[in-house]
Amino acid sequence: MNSLTSQPLRKKSPEVEERQPEATFEKNTNLAVEPIAESQSRDEAVSAADFSNETESFALTEVQEIEINLLLEALYQMYGYDFRGYVRASLTRRILNRIKGERVPTITALLEKVLHVPGTLERLLNDLSIRMTEMYRDPSFFAAFRTEVVPLLRELPEIRIWHAGCATGEEVYSMAILIREEGLAEKTKIYATDMNEKALSAAQKGAFPLKKMQQYTKNYLKAGGTKAFSEYYTTDHQCAYFKPLLDDNLIFAQHNLVTDGSFNEFHVILCRNVMIYFANSLQQQVHRLFYDSLAAGGFLGLGSKESILFLPKGVDYEEFNPHERIYRKMPNLAV
Numbered sequence: 146m147n148s149l150t151s152q153p154l155r156k157k158s159p160e161v162e163e164r165q166p167e168a169t170f171e172k173n174t175n176l177a178v179e180p181i182a183e184s185q186s187r188d189e190a191v192s193a194a195d196f197s198n199e200t201e202s203f204a205l206t207e208v209q210e211i212e213i214n215l216l217l218e219a220l221y222q223m224y225g226y227d228f229r230g231y232v233r234a235s236l237t238r239r240i241l242n243r244i245k246g247e248r249v250p251t252i253t254a255l256l257e258k259v260l261h262v263p264g265t266l267e268r269l270l271n272d273l274s275i276r277m278t279e280m281y282r283d284p285s286f287f288a289a290f291r292t293e294v295v296p297l298l299r300e301l302p303e304i305r306i307w308h309a310g311c312a313t314g315e316e317v318y319s320m321a322i323l324i325r326e327e328g329l330a331e332k333t334k335i336y337a338t339d340m341n342e343k344a345l346s347a348a349q350k351g352a353f354p355l356k357k358m359q360q361y362t363k364n365y366l367k368a369g370g371t372k373a374f375s376e377y378y379t380t381d382h383q384c385a386y387f388k389p390l391l392d393d394n395l396i397f398a399q400h401n402l403v404t405d406g407s408f409n410e411f412h413v414i415l416c417r418n419v420m421i422y423f424a425n426s427l428q429q430q431v432h433r434l435f436y437d438s439l440a441a442g443g444f445l446g447l448g449s450k451e452s453i454l455f456l457p458k459g460v461d462y463e464e465f466n467p468h469e470r471i472y473r474k475m476p477n478l479a480v
């Protein structure tokens with residue numbers, strides 16, 4: 146994986162396989178198209194606030210606006226992290242918090258520290274990347290995936306799933322269990338990416354706090370889980386370890402949705418609770434990336450507060466299950 150401090154980070158991770166379009170839904174013309182239809186508790190607290198205040202604007206002075214622009218420009222030019230197209234209100238709140246955390250008087254002083262004092266960049270990136278997640282988050286999404294999408298995936302000779310913005314991996318292990326229970330594990334590869342290296346290393350470990358297992362078990366059952374959830378992990382006194390049992394088809398790699406390109410062709414892309422932090426034009430750009438990375442007839446799953454409102458020209462989806470935010474790339478009928 147690339148390191149948080151290496152620069153620039155725009156290059157493709159060597160761990161991500163080259164694009165290899167193979168199994169597509171086009172080959173399965175008989176597939177029925179269903180018509181429309183904490184890691185850290187501190188993070189979670191901040192994130193919950195973010196969701197409700199995403200559009201709330203801050204009364205910044207003109208100078209502060211300029212300082213924020215300069216800080217974002219520096220993050221991009223120096224380190225390759227591009228937050229320039231993110232929703233401003235949320236970014237601003239986080240930057241102002243970091244100023245307090247670093248005990249500096251101004252955004253310019255934070256900028257200087259980010260450029261010259263090791264460790265500052267990592268702390269700022271941690272603040273800017275919101276990692277709130279849980280296993281089977283929105284269980285009804287996973288239940289719909291199991292009953293409506295899986296039967297169509299079953300027809301494919303091989304299946305590639307991309308979790309974009311996987312944070313600490315809870316969503317990825319949830320999917321790995323589901324795929325295994327549906328008997329698809331042997332032909333499925335799950336690619337899990339995030340821009341945040343720290344989150345990604347946690348995801349690779351597949352170890353989640355034991356105290357969360359009660360909630361996750363409830364979510365698993367609501368999501369249509371068919372076994373005793375405890376079959377999927379081993380424990381010590383602090384953590385539940387999922388990795389040894391589910392490792393075979395998981396590939397983790399650092400990938401930035403803003404600056405990195407497409408790296409494979411997928412039958413499913415889940416990007417849940419990530420684009421909510423992107424302004425409209427960045428959402429359009431990332432939708433283009435997903436559309437270009439999906440096989441014809443492939444599925445896109447978004448978070449419960451996200452939608453396909455901001456699609457660029459030429460990108461079109463069938464609303465497969467709009468309530469659960471599951472969309473399907475219009476099958477390409479051109480032969």
Ligand SMILES: C[S@@+](CC[C@H](N)C(=O)[O-])C[C@H]1O[C@@H](n2cnc3c(N)ncnc32)[C@H](O)[C@@H]1O
Nearest residue numbers: 274275277278310312340341401402403417418
């Ligand atoms: C709130 S978490 C969502 C986790 C999971 N998808 C879920 O719904 O539970 C958002 C994740 O998106 C990642 N993220 C934000 N901007 C990104 C970008 N430009 N490229 C890749 N990942 C990004 C963050 O690092 C964070 O881990």
